[in-house]
Amino acid sequence: MRSGKHVQAKAKKMRRKKIERSPTQAPGQYLGYSLQTTRLLARLLDALSEHTISLEVFEDVGAEREDGTRTAEQVKSAIFSNPVSDRAEGLWKTFANWIDAVTAGALELDKTYFEIYVSKVVPAGIAKQFSDAATLEEAVSAFQEAKAILGISKKGSEPLRGISDTLRPYLAKVFEADESVISRIIFRFKLVFGSGSPVSDLAPLLKRTFVPDDMVDDAIRYSLGWVKEKTDKLLEKGVPANILVEEFRKDMISFERAHDNRTILTSYAQEPSRSEIERDLKVRQYVRQLEIIEASYGQKIMAVKDYLLSSADRTLWSAKGLVHRTSFDKFESKLVRTWENLKQQTEIALKDKSAVERGKYLYSDCGNQEVKLEGLEVPPHFTPGSFHALADDLKVGWHPEYEKNL
Known part of the structure; x- marks a missing residue:
């Protein structure tokens, strides 16, 4: 019968052999x-x-x-x-x-x-x-x-x-x-x-x-x-x-910047020109979204300004390295999730109201949201303008049947 020491020594030798490096490894x-x-x-x-x-x-x-x-x-x-x-x-x-x-x-x-x-x-x-x-x-x-x-x-x-x-x-x-x-x-x-x-x-x-x-x-x-x-x-x-x-x-x-201790993002965008505003009023999908909930002309002008200012800030913040490029995607995901929750609440709370009235309420509710970017407060135009960017891509909408209407 082999001794315990002999068995232990053999086991130890086998373990050493297992971990020896193959000649083909480099x-x-x-x-x-x-x-x-x-x-x-x-x-x-x-x-x-x-x-x-x-x-x-x-x-x-x-x-x-x-x-x-x-x-x-x-x-x-x-x-x-x-x-x-x-x-x-x-x-x-x-x-x-x-x-x-x-x-x-x-x-x-x-x-x-x-x-x-x-x-x-x-x-x-x-x-x-x-x-x-x-x-x-x-x-x-x-x-x-x-x-x-x-x-x-x-x-x-x-x-x-x-x-x-x-x-x-x-x-x-x-x-x-x-x-x-x-x-x-x-x-x-x-x-x-x-x-x-x-x-x-x-x-x-x-x-x-x-x-x-x-x-x-x-x-x-x-x-x-x-x-x-x-x-x-x-x-x-x-x-x-x-x-x-x-x-x-x-x-x-x-x-x-994404990991520092700032609390506010500063806007660097210039006020859009009249021609830029008129162009968006004519061709943009997010403006059509406002028309089907019967938004006023003043509301459409405000929406165009918010959209253009937020688009400019997004570009400038990226160029200056103030916001990491992946953070904008995360921010938009937050907005979509917020819209989905508010849309559900609106449909429940205002089920007796017309589709246009529900759309007006949802649009106003989304515009009042304060969503942070990289944990930082954003300028007043940025969250509404970002909602309009999503509306332009039909990722969100105000009228309950916005996709069908557009």
Whole structure:
């Protein structure tokens, strides 16, 4: 009979075996891909004069200014290995690819800066020397020093033994390249290290921009999701995954506004012109809705003004980033629910009244409602004007049989 200790030891061994990683799994590879999204977000948050940040367009992560100046950033995880050690295949493959891109004209050398981002600090002898080169002369010297370190005495000679077969072609590409090209790449090269937690590194960038301390965690989750969704949709369409810095900032300002401590939304809309009012009186469905409940001319004028002012404010609040785009849909859903409840109450309370009278009552009752947007009070015209927008789409109506009458 086997002892209890023996059984326990066997069970423990089986549990260990179950959780061993399959050789086909590649957590490091996945981490590298997810790291690109995090770095793209960091670039968006840190953008000063950059116009566009991209994913897998001309490099893992790219930054481009309106004058055409670019930063090509290669993103590398250091969780399982050192990607910038002197004999790291990824290091020399990156430089070889940059040489090819410059030679082919895909990257304009005098308008491109080259970076390697590593998720945490690791030893980086040659890469660090390249990054520290502050002049073209120092870049040339660093290149020659790299040759000595790797045992490459002259152009075309083989490196020291011990270099892997997969690494040799990249070393050959770099050290047999035109030295004026590789030296200028080195001169424009920068090595950047993360703290070891790329997501945590986003927090100080958010604090430095527009997000209060108590909102940072939520903002990180939201912005990472926003970037992932945006780039995924672009890539699914087969178009370059370029994100405008201005678009990102507006969306993040909207997010912050949706979670701040304001109490009132200010109207920025201009009073509509007489011609705008006359146009809506002639063609709009919401005006027809008022006509079938026999609204007065003055009521129709007021309705048109409310509609136009609320439409303008909706556009201006979105453009200024004062209201998050999804909040308008939630606001309209509240209005529809309010209308449904008031309509039911009207039909019960005024069942002996005519359809027109019931419609007048329902319209007046809806117009007196105070519904908040993102928890904020809205200008007096906004809720009635939003009801008219819904009436224009026939999502709500005043006459009990408004759809049939229209």
